[in-house]
Structures are given as structure tokens and as C-alpha cells.
Amino acid sequence: MNNRDTPPQPETAADTPVQPDAAAAPKASTSLDRELAEMKDRLLRTLADMENMRKRTDREVADARVYGISNFARDILGVADNMHRAMQALDDELRANADDAVKSLLDGVELTERELMNVLEKNGVKKLDPMGQKFDPNRHQAMFEMEDASVPSGTVVQVMQAGYTIGERVLRPALVAVSKGGAKAAPAASANDNPTQ
Structure with a gap:
């Protein structure tokens, strides 16, 4: 028999072309949109993490530049103290x-002491001169209190050993004597204390 004589066969499920399900298309699109949003979120988080790491690294490098000599400077301060004591002994x-x-x-010892202080200052180490200032426990170490009614209570009245800073940090606190028994220090004026209002 030839193909023209055969009666048409009914179509089976296997023979029908696959038509996309109309309900499946929006689900796939929603799934892809959600995956795209997650990928964008991951990308933005990764970029933010990289930016934070770059800033942190820059800050650590800057701190290393400024504070890298802290231990050496602290050791040299002992030499500076001894030179100062030698000059004060005479x-x-x-x-x-x-x-x-x-x-x-x-004269040579005085010149050497001055040069040492210049080199320290050139490298960011500055001497604290707290005489007459209000006692600051972050920058000074109180050794004892002295009765002195001529200055407000809590004022530095004697410096036994100079303090030093490096950058914004205290390298060594100043050893000081603090007044007691004098008048109370005047409170700092605040912006709310304006009598014209």
C-alpha cells in the first residue's frame, strides 16, 4: 500500500507539538527577575565590601606611617629626659x-638636646606642656596633690616629667602635681547658656 491509500491516523500526545504553557511563562519571568535582583544585591554588597576594605587599608597605611615609630620614640624619650636632667643639675x-x-x-650638650627635640618634632612627636592647665587624665598622670589656693582645684601646678604625643595619640603622659583646695574651676560655657534668649 502506498501512503495515499492509508486512512488518516488520529494524533497522539507524542505527535503534538509542545506549546508553552501560558501560566508557566510569568512564573519563569518572576523567577528570573528574583534571581537578577539577588545577583544585583550580591554585586552591590561586594562592591561596598571592597570599598570599605580599601578605606580601611588606606587608614591602616596612614596610621603605620604616623605611629610606626612609636616604640622607638618612646625609647628615645628616656635619652631626652636624661639630657634634660643633666642640664638641670647645674x-x-x-x-x-x-x-x-x-x-x-x-653648650654641646644643650645643642644636642635641642637637636634631639627638633628631630622628634619633625617626626610627629610633640612635647606636652601642661603647666597651669586643667588636669586631663587622658594626657596627664597625677603623682600627688598640692594645697594651692591661688589656682582653681584640679589645675596642674608642677610637672615632674614631660609628656609627649605622636599624631593624635599620647605617647607618654606627663607626670604632674595637681592643685587641691583652691576655688572650683569655672564650668565651660555652653551654647545653651545665652542670657539674651
Whole structure:
């Protein structure tokens, strides 16, 4: 028999072309949109993490530049203290009566001390001079209190050992004596204390 003589066969499910389900298309689209939104969120979070890491690294590098010499500077401060004590041990009369060789030696020690302080300052190490200032426990270490009614209570009245800062940090607090028994320090004026209002 040839193909023209055969009666048409009924179509089976296997022979029908697959038509996309109209309900499945919006579900696939919604799924793809959700996946795209998740990927965008991940990308934005990754970019934010990278930016934060870059900023943190920049800050750490800057801190290392400023504070990298802290341990060395702290050790050198002992040398500076000893040179200062050596110069303070000689009173003006002893210096005036010294012979030329001793005067030259003293001048050399003074020049060396000044040069050492200049080098420290050039590298970001600054001397604290708290004399007459209000006691600050973040920058000063109180060794004892002194009765002094001429200054407000809590004022630095004597400095036993100078303090130093490096950058914004305290390298070594100043060892100080603090007044007690004087008048209370005046409170700092605030913006709310305006009598014209």
C-alpha cells in the first residue's frame, strides 16, 4: 500500500507539538527577575565590601606611617629626659664659674638636646606642656596633690616629667602635681547658656 491509500491516523500526545504553557511563562519571568535582583544585591554588597576594605587599608597605611615609630620614640624619650636632667643639675652659678672646657661641653650638650627635640618634632612627636592647665587624665598622670589656693582645684601646678604625643595619640603622659583646695574651676560655657534668649 502506498501512503495515499492509508486512512488518516488520529494524533497522539507524542505527535503534538509542545506549546508553552501560558501560566508557566510569568512564573519563569518572576523567577528570573528574583534571581537578577539577588545577583544585583550580591554585586552591590561586594562592591561596598571592597570599598570599605580599601578605606580601611588606606587608614591602616596612614596610621603605620604616623605611629610606626612609636616604640622607638618612646625609647628615645628616656635619652631626652636624661639630657634634660643633666642640664638641670647645674645651677647658673656653677655654669658661670666653670672653665672654658666645661662651658664648651655644656653648650654641646644643650645643642644636642635641642637637636634631639627638633628631630622628634619633625617626626610627629610633640612635647606636652601642661603647666597651669586643667588636669586631663587622658594626657596627664597625677603623682600627688598640692594645697594651692591661688589656682582653681584640679589645675596642674608642677610637672615632674614631660609628656609627649605622636599624631593624635599620647605617647607618654606627663607626670604632674595637681592643685587641691583652691576655688572650683569655672564650668565651660555652653551654647545653651545665652542670657539674651
